Amino acid sequence: MITRPRRATASCALGVALASLVSLAACGTAAVPRPARPAPSAPAPAPSRPPTLAPGPAGVTPVFENGPRRASDKTVALTFDADMTADQGPRAAAGERFDNPRLISTLRALRVPATVFMTGRWAEEYPAQARSIGHDPLFEVANHSYSHYAFTAGCYGLPSVSGDRMRADVERAYDAFRAAGVPDAMPYFRFPGGCYDRQALKALTPAGVTAVQWDVVGGDAFATDADAVARQVLEGVRPGSVVVLHCTRSAAPATERAVRAIVPGLRAQGYRFVKVSELIAAAALSPSRPSAAPPATRTPGTG
Template sequence: MQLAPLYPIVYKILQPLFPSCLWAGTSESRTIALTFDDGPHPQYTIELLQVLDHYNIKASFFWLGACVERAPSVAQAVYQRDHWIGLHGYYHHSFPLLSPEALQQSLAKTQEAIRAALATATDDTKACYFDPDNIRDVRPPNGLFTPQTLSLLHQWNYRPVMWSVVPEDWERPGIDVVVQRVLRQVRNGSLIVLHDGYYGGPDVAETTAQLIPRLLQQGYDFITIDQLWQRSPV
């Protein structure tokens, strides 16, 4: 059962209830953030990077620690292009089902996997505004969290990141369907979620290749999660 039509309603309900999360940027600026979950993937992420390179777009990636360890060279490729990086947990386990100790360990292991993967990634041309040793942005898998989850994330100095546009691409309803869902929902400040992992990843490069030029034609500028925080009402 596809839930895509419900996500805009869920967003409108949850966003005012949990204002300490980043749900979107300011509506006064024609800027949006393109984000990708569940990677890095040795094929799908590389194909996606080619599209982002072509349009010179900076995106944000929320990684699973286990995937980083399987594809460290892909993690380096993302980092060397100055894309923003956040945590998605070590495995794709729902945060509310984990004990506080297990959740903290999952995030720490993911941070360590990223640090190890990027340790040899050096490039003097990088902007160097991203610190791989201090990743603060966290997106809960499946968008599931509780007030306790958020309290723990804040206690550990993480920044919870959610979404405002979720086209449910992991169900692979078809590239055209995903593109149209995004175009119908996008607004100033939108935070768009796509997936470059095992679910949704086979279509992500083509989906992104169709979305970017249409969004550019509508006058949107693409920014990273860090920049969206700076322009957010949070």
């Protein structure tokens, strides 16, 4: 007989408990909701590839000399060749300076973007400077060969690289940049002395580089008159120009002083300084720029 009241009591207790749960659920406090499953993260965007020009006819290496000539966008790229040939190690050991840290400091102080065309031998000799330039977003490092030997015969007295070694020389320079700690050197190549022919362009096709020349010769190689160098640049620049100068203290001692006159002079004319990559990107998008065969031979100046 006593089991029924117990059942009734248990039933009442269960009913109260259920009622309480219903009441709590109605207030939204019955249970902690399951945390929402996080949405799948979007894949990281692929790093953008540096701009290059399309190969010329028969797939030969394209050649770039200047950007679009737009008066509405007066851009200019200052480029500096960090030259050191493969056989100049003894001269460096004897105290000759093939670097120019003061020039790099001046470009930083003036906030001037620039492209440094570096030889692999230079990067080996000055790895800390190469690494510092390569990590500075103000600059970009491009390839000026490993050895600074000419890619044609009769190029300002430079020793020459044989046709079957040209690509290897360029790739050896990229290896030297990586060894020095330079990240992401650009796929741009400047022929030593600016000298090339169709054989050289064909030899470099597998390297996938754009050959970068210039349309304004700074004239700083072996010059001592900084004012004359500055005048030559200021008078020669047009929208889209690429200026060739040097980052070699012993062979171009007036360059840093010239730059201190060039930069304010061009800014006063309304010019904006950019890296070569920006000019190439603009040229690649320009409908008026044909992918034509480059000239068969070019020896425009020193580089």
